Amino acid sequence: MSTDTATAVRYDRDADGIVTLTLDDPNQSANTMNELYRESMAAAVERLYAEQDDITGVVITSAKKTFFAGGDLKLMVQTTKENAGDVFAQCESIKQALRRLELFPKPVVAAINGAALGGGYEITLATQHRILVDDPRIKIGLPEATLGLLPGGGGVTRAVRKWGLQTALMDVLLQGTQFNPTKALEKGVVDELVATQEELVPAAKAWIKANPEAALSPWDAPGYKMPGGTPKSPALAGFLPAFPALLRKQLKGADYPAPRAILSAAVEGAQVDFDTASRIESRYLANLVVNQGSKNMIQAFFFDLQAINSGSLRPQGIEPYKATKAVVLGAGMMGAGIAYVLAKAGAEVVLKDISVEAAEKGKAYSEGLLDKAISRGRSTDEKKAELLGRITATDDPAAAAGADLVVEAVFEDPALKAKVFAEILPHLAPDALLCSNTSTLPITELAAGLENAEDQKRFIGLHFFSPVDKMPLVEIIAGKETSDEALAKAYDVVLQIRKTPIVVNDSRGFYTSRVIGFMVNEGMAMLAEGVAPYSIERATTSAGYPAPVLQLSDELNLELMAKIAKATKEANPDYPVHPGSLVVEKMLEAGRAGRLRGAGFYDYEDGKRGSIWAGLADLFPVAEEQPPIQDIRDRMLVAEALETAKTFEEGVITSAAAANIGSIMGIGFPPNTGGAAQFMTGYENKATGEIGLDAFLARADELAAKYGDRFEATPWLRELAASGKGFPA
Numbered sequence: 154m155s156t157d158t159a160t161a162v163r164y165d166r167d168a169d170g171i172v173t174l175t176l177d178d179p180n181q182s183a184n185t186m187n188e189l190y191r192e193s194m195a196a197a198v199e200r201l202y203a204e205q206d207d208i209t210g211v212v213i214t215s216a217k218k219t220f221f222a223g224g225d226l227k228l229m230v231q232t233t234k235e236n237a238g239d240v241f242a243q244c245e246s247i248k249q250a251l252r253r254l255e256l257f258p259k260p261v262v263a264a265i266n267g268a269a270l271g272g273g274y275e276i277t278l279a280t281q282h283r284i285l286v287d288d289p290r291i292k293i294g295l296p297e298a299t300l301g302l303l304p305g306g307g308g309v310t311r312a313v314r315k316w317g318l319q320t321a322l323m324d325v326l327l328q329g330t331q332f333n334p335t336k337a338l339e340k341g342v343v344d345e346l347v348a349t350q351e352e353l354v355p356a357a358k359a360w361i362k363a364n365p366e367a368a369l370s371p372w373d374a375p376g377y378k379m380p381g382g383t384p385k386s387p388a389l390a391g392f393l394p395a396f397p398a399l400l401r402k403q404l405k406g407a408d409y410p411a412p413r414a415i416l417s418a419a420v421e422g423a424q425v426d427f428d429t430a431s432r433i434e435s436r437y438l439a440n441l442v443v444n445q446g447s448k449n450m451i452q453a454f455f456f457d458l459q460a461i462n463s464g465s466l467r468p469q470g471i472e473p474y475k476a477t478k479a480v481v482l483g484a485g486m487m488g489a490g491i492a493y494v495l496a497k498a499g500a501e502v503v504l505k506d507i508s509v510e511a512a513e514k515g516k517a518y519s520e521g522l523l524d525k526a527i528s529r530g531r532s533t534d535e536k537k538a539e540l541l542g543r544i545t546a547t548d549d550p551a552a553a554a555g556a557d558l559v560v561e562a563v564f565e566d567p568a569l570k571a572k573v574f575a576e577i578l579p580h581l582a583p584d585a586l587l588c589s590n591t592s593t594l595p596i597t598e599l600a601a602g603l604e605n606a607e608d609q610k611r612f613i614g615l616h617f618f619s620p621v622d623k624m625p626l627v628e629i630i631a632g633k634e635t636s637d638e639a640l641a642k643a644y645d646v647v648l649q650i651r652k653t654p655i656v657v658n659d660s661r662g663f664y665t666s667r668v669i670g671f672m673v674n675e676g677m678a679m680l681a682e683g684v685a686p687y688s689i690e691r692a693t694t695s696a697g698y699p700a701p702v703l704q705l706s707d708e709l710n711l712e713l714m715a716k717i718a719k720a721t722k723e724a725n726p727d728y729p730v731h732p733g734s735l736v737v738e739k740m741l742e743a744g745r746a747g748r749l750r751g752a753g754f755y756d757y758e759d760g761k762r763g764s765i766w767a768g769l770a771d772l773f774p775v776a777e778e779q780p781p782i783q784d785i786r787d788r789m790l791v792a793e794a795l796e797t798a799k800t801f802e803e804g805v806i807t808s809a810a811a812a813n814i815g816s817i818m819g820i821g822f823p824p825n826t827g828g829a830a831q832f833m834t835g836y837e838n839k840a841t842g843e844i845g846l847d848a849f850l851a852r853a854d855e856l857a858a859k860y861g862d863r864f865e866a867t868p869w870l871r872e873l874a875a876s877g878k879g880f881p882a
């Protein structure tokens with residue numbers, strides 16, 4: 154409870170009669186829509202009305218680093234179906250104060266000093282003019298859809314009235330776009346930019362003085378017409394029916410909680426008055442908040458990501474590290490991408506290959522990316538020259554002199570990797586971090602290739618994903634000898650290049666490659682059982698995976714899969730042969746190894762994918778009876794989840810956040826599940842409403858009875874469920 158004096162909204166009136174409302178929660182580092190905010194904002198607005206004759210305008214700004222952080226998500230995930238009504242009521246009370254502020258008969262201006270996402274931006278939408286500091290690190294917008302939610306603080310209602318239904322949905326609401334200041338100005342998300350924090354409030358006051366009559370938002374002004382028309386107007390009426398289908402296509406049929414709710418709230422709200430629309434919006438939000446799918450997404454995309462990015466998986470008490478001079482060994486596909494992201498993050502990069510030509514070819518990759526960025530207005534010639542100036546293409550190990558970071562990305566051959574490290578070591582700074590981008594070789598074995606025990610301690614796996622410049626995840630693999638210091642440094646390097654790190658202990662296939670193997674094998678196993686290939690593909694994308702599984706197998710390459718299966722078998726002869734492996738063998742016999750060979754589950758012409766290979770039906774005849782589509786989906790999801798549980802059991806992965814983020818960002822586990830760990834602990838039996846690990850185990854048991862004992866959970870997982878605990882956070 155708040156005391157009489159505590160307030161989260163400070164109130165100051167200057168000599169010109171301009172009131173500045175400063176958002177500043179005294180109890181938290183960030184402002185959120187908690188109880189204190191609700192009370193403080195309501196009180197501040199009442200005071201405005203009480204003193205209105207002495208007021209010429211209102212500026213709303215914030216004393217925190219971020220303008221306003223948004224809704225209280227901790228509270229939201231704890232909400233149950235029984236207290237959905239409370240969510241609705243709280244939402245309405247927050248909106249009532251904002252609506253009163255918006256209707257205050259003097260101009261109200263938002264002076265946005267930091268990130269304003271979700272609730273933060275919704276506050277500013279209730280003003281007549283938005284001014285933002287032009288700092289490219291600041292993001293602004295309504296990203297609720299990406300958390301399985303909708304902007305329920307008036308965001309849907311005002312966005313629809315501001316931009317019109319179509320633009321609001323497509324550009325602002327459904328994708329949850331976060332705008333940087335330039336884009337925000339371009340799209341009208343804000344109205345004005347200022348260069349510095351110091352100019353912000355003065356600019357807001359100047360606007361008030363220049364526009365003393367601008368007290369109404371456009372939608373409250375007489376003669377307002379909704380841009381693009383209301384759903385009743387012919388132009389929009391013709392277009393609207395196509396919208397749900399368009400959305401389904403965009404989501405590839407996957408079941409995401411938010412988009413349909415946003416669409417409905419927007420369309421229904423566009424046909425009624427502001428206050429009714431606002432209530433409709435609150436109701437849809439209350440429904441989403443109690444939806445398990447939304448809670449799963451909030452867990453992964455808010456709590457897990459935030460924890461990882463603030464260092465939850467990094468050993469404590471070790472000085473922050475920043476790479477200043479990096480050597481990338483191997484300028485092939487991966488090395489070229491790694492050099493680019495390091496140079497982009499400000500490091501000097503020595504890109505070394507066996508010849509200067511090969512190294513230059515790798516550097517040219519950066520040039521290509523920069524040219525593309527320039528053509529899209531995302532970079533400039535100066536920035537390009539600067540970045541390329543930081544990359545030295547060479548074949549000379551001596552160019553590495555004094556480097557504090559090595560990332561090795563030569564061919565996947567342990568002897569070659571040992572050789573290139575031996576060659577570069579004498580030139581490095583004494584405590585340089587040694588990383589390998591191997592995708593399959595155990596880190597502990599690679600470390601053993603280094604002669605010096607001290608070098609083995611600073612050796613670590615840094616597993617990038619392709620294409621490196623686009624993929625957001627890096628999997629850090631600690632070997633047996635890897636020191637905490639090396640781990641902390643690797644973590645810092647990943648954050649330095651603005652990617653998300655997960656940390657795992659050494660194991661064959663680490664976490665990501667090991668788990669994705671089970672999804673791919675399951676997809677292929679179904680072919681051998683006579684499931685129609687088209688159904689398998691459709692089921693994969695409608696589950697929420699980014700690509701159909703047979704298509705993905707073609708990309709991953711069946712020869713590589715056979716090689717990995719063989720290596721696994723050699724390392725562990727008792728390892729059961731997956732029925733998917735037999736499909737790989739048959740495909741290889743038929744000369745269809747995948748995209749690289751121009752023939753796989755699909756046909757290819759000039760590298761372009763065509764239809765599913767007609768001969769597939771001869772190799773794997775389609776059975777008359779087909780399984781339910783939900784079984785096809787769940788077989789892949791449950792296979793990956795069960796393997797994730799095994800990686801916990803073996804201590805390969807140690808945190809649910811790492812499993813969730815690693816599976817979503819690294820290997821395309823459906824985002825709408827909240828990730829491979831959350832899929833289990835947040836599993837909902839739609840028929841009974843039961844939620845949790847027990848419900849997941851019951852589903853796995855069903856699949857085991859129908860499709861084989863590889864769906865049997867281990868005793869460890871059953872004990873975990875019985876204990877009532879989840880995976881470690």
Ligand SMILES: NC(=O)c1ccc[n+]([C@@H]2O[C@H](COP(=O)([O-])OP(=O)(O)OC[C@H]3O[C@@H](n4cnc5c(N)ncnc54)[C@H](O)[C@@H]3O)[C@@H](O)[C@H]2O)c1
Pocket residue numbers: 482483484485486487488505506507511561562563564565566569573590591592593616617618619
């Ligand atoms: N391709 C992927 O998707 C992917 C993903 C993650 C990790 N990896 C791993 O990254 C590594 C590189 O893979 P890639 O796909 O970039 O291979 P690549 O064949 O494209 O590139 C390898 C490069 O290493 C160079 N090279 C060979 N010997 C060298 C030496 N002695 N000194 C310097 N350079 C030398 C080659 O000339 C070539 O340019 C492998 O370990 C691979 O397993 C690959």
